[in-house]
Amino acid sequence: MPIKTLKDALSFRDLPVWERIGFILFIIFCLIFPWITKGGFAQAVMIQFLIFCLYGLGWNLIGGYGGQVALGQAKNVGMSAYTVALLMVRWDIPFWVSTPMGVIVATVESFILGSFLFRLRGHYFAIATIAVSLVWQQLFINWNFVGGARGIELPLKETPNFLYMQFSSPIYYHYFAFLLVMGAIFYMNWFRKSKLGYQLRAITSSEDVSESLGINAHWVKVKAYCITGVFAGMGGAFYTVYYNYIDPFSVMHLELSIMIALMTMIGGAGSMWGPIIGAMILIPLDRYLGAWLGGRGIIGVDFMIYAVMVMVISAYEPRGIWGIIEKAQRKR
Amino acid sequence: MALLEVIDLTKDFGGVAANNRISLEIEKGEIIGLIGPNGAGKTTLFNCIVGYHKPDKGEILFKDKNITGLKPFQTNREGIGRTFQIMSISGDLTLLENVMIGSFCKTSDRRVARQEAAEILNLLELQEVSEAYMNELPVATQKRVGLAMALATKPELLMLDEVASGLNPKETEEIVALLQKIYGMKGLTLFLTEHVMEVVMPISQRIVVLDGGQKIAEGIPQDIANNERVIKAYLGDKYVKGRKN
Numbered sequence: 001m002p003i004k005t006l007k008d009a010l011s012f013r014d015l016p017v018w019e020r021i022g023f024i025l026f027i028i029f030c031l032i033f034p035w036i037t038k039g040g041f042a043q044a045v046m047i048q049f050l051i052f053c054l055y056g057l058g059w060n061l062i063g064g065y066g067g068q069v070a071l072g073q074a075k076n077v078g079m080s081a082y083t084v085a086l087l088m089v090r091w092d093i094p095f096w097v098s099t100p101m102g103v104i105v106a107t108v109e110s111f112i113l114g115s116f117l118f119r120l121r122g123h124y125f126a127i128a129t130i131a132v133s134l135v136w137q138q139l140f141i142n143w144n145f146v147g148g149a150r151g152i153e154l155p156l157k158e159t160p161n162f163l164y165m166q167f168s169s170p171i172y173y174h175y176f177a178f179l180l181v182m183g184a185i186f187y188m189n190w191f192r193k194s195k196l197g198y199q200l201r202a203i204t205s206s207e208d209v210s211e212s213l214g215i216n217a218h219w220v221k222v223k224a225y226c227i228t229g230v231f232a233g234m235g236g237a238f239y240t241v242y243y244n245y246i247d248p249f250s251v252m253h254l255e256l257s258i259m260i261a262l263m264t265m266i267g268g269a270g271s272m273w274g275p276i277i278g279a280m281i282l283i284p285l286d287r288y289l290g291a292w293l294g295g296r297g298i299i300g301v302d303f304m305i306y307a308v309m310v311m312v313i314s315a316y317e318p319r320g321i322w323g324i325i326e327k328a329q330r331k332r
Numbered sequence: 333m334a335l336l337e338v339i340d341l342t343k344d345f346g347g348v349a350a351n352n353r354i355s356l357e358i359e360k361g362e363i364i365g366l367i368g369p370n371g372a373g374k375t376t377l378f379n380c381i382v383g384y385h386k387p388d389k390g391e392i393l394f395k396d397k398n399i400t401g402l403k404p405f406q407t408n409r410e411g412i413g414r415t416f417q418i419m420s421i422s423g424d425l426t427l428l429e430n431v432m433i434g435s436f437c438k439t440s441d442r443r444v445a446r447q448e449a450a451e452i453l454n455l456l457e458l459q460e461v462s463e464a465y466m467n468e469l470p471v472a473t474q475k476r477v478g479l480a481m482a483l484a485t486k487p488e489l490l491m492l493d494e495v496a497s498g499l500n501p502k503e504t505e506e507i508v509a510l511l512q513k514i515y516g517m518k519g520l521t522l523f524l525t526e527h528v529m530e531v532v533m534p535i536s537q538r539i540v541v542l543d544g545g546q547k548i549a550e551g552i553p554q555d556i557a558n559n560e561r562v563i564k565a566y567l568g569d570k571y572v573k574g575r576k577n
Contacts, residue, residue: 008442195436195445198425202433205421211404212382212414214437214485270424 009190016329019273023185026276030178034171041291043170047242049283050177051235056264056275057184058231062224063261064269065197067204069126070225071257072113072133076232077239078140078252080106084237085152085246094163095241102240103233110229114222121207133254140248151247154240165241173242180234188272191227200224204270266313268322277321282306333396335360335521336381336412336489341390343373343380350376352545353390358489358523363515365536365553366525369565372542374525378493382414383407394489408437413487417494419478421466427477428453428462434484452480455517456510472503476510483514492524496531504528508535533557541565 012020033046059073080102087098117128141149160168167173191197199220202210207217240246250256259282267278289302317323334357343351350373358364366374379385381392383404392400394410402410421430428449435445435452453462456476461469466477475495482490495511496504508531515522526532532539532553539556541549543565549556556562 004441004443193442195440195442198429198433198436201425202421202430208384208404209416209419209421209481210433212408212416213434213481214405214408215433216403216405 005190008193009186012189014193015272018329022273027182030181034174040170041287043174045284045287047170047173047177048287049279050174050181051239051242052260052263052279052283053181053276054177054184054231054235054238055260056267056279057181057188058228058235059260060188060264060269060271060275061191061200061231062221062228064264064271064274065192065204066200066221066224067270068118068221068225069123069261070129070228071126071254071261072129073228073232073260074252074254074256075133075136076106076110076229077236077256078136078246078248079109080233080236081240081246081251082140082146082152084240085154086146088154088164088240089152095165095237096163099234099237102237103230106233106236107226107229110226111222114225118218118221118225130254130257133252133257137248137252137254140252147247149248151245151250154244156244166244173238177238177242180238184231184234185272185276192272196220196223201270262310266310266320268320268325270319271322271326274320274322281321334358334393335362335395336523337391337393338377338381339391339393341377341380341392342388343376343385344388345376349545351380351387354542354545354547356540356547356550358521360488360521361519363522363535363537364524365532365539366523366542367527367529367532367539367556368542371544372565373545374542375493376545377542378414378491378525381407382412382491408485408487411486411488412491413482413485413489414491415475415478415482415493415495417497419474419481421477421481424465426463426465427458427469427480430466430477431480431484434481437485449480449484452483455514456480456483471498472507475499475507479510479514483518487520489521489523492522492526494526495524496526496528499528501530504530507531511535 012023034043037043037046055073055077059070062068062070083102083105084095084098087093087101088095113132117125117132120128140146146152157164157166160166199210199215202213202215203217203220211217236251239251263278263282264275265278266282267276268274286302286306289305293299293301313320317327336358338354338356341351341354342349354377366377368374376385380387383402383406386401390400391398394407394412397410399407399410428446431449431452432445435448439445439448450459450462453459456479458473458476458480461473466474469477479492479495496507499507511522512535514520524532524536536553539551539553540547541556541562548561548565549559551559
């Protein structure tokens with residue numbers, strides 16, 4: 001069974017050739033990127049892109065394949081980020097030990113919340129996830145033990161330290177984030193062919209029909225939500241050591257949750273590459289345009305462009321950019 | 333031992349008794365038809381057995397086990413399969429993949445599920461469209477896919493909800509032949525609710541008639557066709573009086 005699972009994860013044979021070529025180009029691009037760019041800003045944007053790929057790939061599970069409008073990915077990111085930061089700052093526990101703990105906290109939180117929240121459906125579920133996110137954020141803003149609104153700063157080590165993930169060059173962070181994203185892609189490649197993947201897609205089209213086929217819809221959704229938590233947890237842990245600083249506004253903010261969901265929807269929710277395409281377009285757009293316009297004193301225009309883009313794409317093709325690409329391919 | 337036993341089942345919806353003290357038994361290997369005019373309570377009875385509704389009173393026993401109040405996925409795992417009038421399934425998946433969802437009920441191995449799904453598609457003569465998408469197919473084929481999905485969960489009792497609704501006479505004939513073929517090959521027990529008499533009469537070994545939430549008759553098809561209460565329920569008092577004159 002494990003060998004079959006591994007084979008399913010690593011095999012992309014069922015995909016069309018052009019998709020496989022695109023994937024290889026993506027890998028090559030990520031591998032050579034640090035060597036072809038010189039600016040620190042470009043590399044920082046690239047790492048942010050990779051972090052968002054991870055968030056998006058995770059959200060795609062419950063939001064895309066599962067069709068649930070869960071707007072609380074930021075709290076999973078935050079749970080893990082805070083666990084890692086606290087363990088590292090207060091007890092000096094290395095990254096490699098604190099990260100699994102962070103991921104476990106995010107997953108357990110997802111499990112407990114999911115068990116309750118999935119009793120709700122549709123809009124009610126979406127609203128409940130927003131409400132829970134806001135409550136968590138307020139708690140963290142007012143909780144002194146975790147630094148309150150000031151957040152937590154990780155002390156810098158004197159020399160680069162692998163145990164604490166402190167490096168002298170962003171290249172190391174780039175490759176580590178790239179490895180995480182690759183892991184996530186292989187997982188998703190297995191997932192889309194797995195029992196859970198099929199069951200989740202069945203639930204999206206009709207819960208009643210899928211229950212009549214022996215699927216425990218509630219439990220399947222909770223499982224998917226937990227896996228989403230794992231992805232967010234990994235992202236949150238990496239975020240903490242990359243920026244060396246977290247606060248409730250950077251890792252617990254509703255805006256982050258919405259950004260992750262929108263990005264995936266624009267790229268193509270419920271498709272393998274959708275989250276990556278979404279992040280590829282929106283992250284550079286957001287950062288470059290934001291910096292460029294902000295430098296000229298025009299604040300907020302980037303958000304307007306962003307919003308118009310979301311509207312135009314979703315009006316034209318609800319399945320996002322990936323939907324447009326697929327349509328074009330089928331016409332050929 | 334009866335395969336399915338419904339004892340005094342009652343279900344109210346806001347004061348309307350959709351099912352009122354209904355009792356029936358289904359033996360293993362039987363084909364039972366459930367008929368009745370619109371609003372007779374057929375679908376409610378189906379939904380109570382499968383678990384979409386919780387009965388207010390009464391018991392449902394399947395293989396002597398009390399399954400009253402179990403959820404649909406639990407009754408499915410016990411061995412009850414069910415089709416819907418409109419089986420809305422995933423448009424993003426091919427037929428084969430949709431049927432695989434049913435197969436995954438009993439296995440976690442994708443290859444096994446694929447193999448079983450392909451076999452069922454062959455059985456239902458759908459192999460040629462196995463890579464097609466649901467929204468590309470005519471209603472008659474969609475109905476057969478619904479049947480294939482339910483069969484993939486390997487039920488002992490298959491409950492068919494209006495399997496011929498929306499089909500033309502030729503398609504109806506085909507689906508009846510298909511049901512007989514499946515019945516013969518799989519040794520299933522079939523329980524079907526239907527409006528179309530051309531489906532129920534030739535295929536059923538026994539028929540249960542509901543009207544106004546109550547069971548008004550039960551018997552072999554010939555007797556049911558001549559039963560006064562049944563004729564009255566379907567065609568009204570006037571027709572019965574006219575027949576007597």
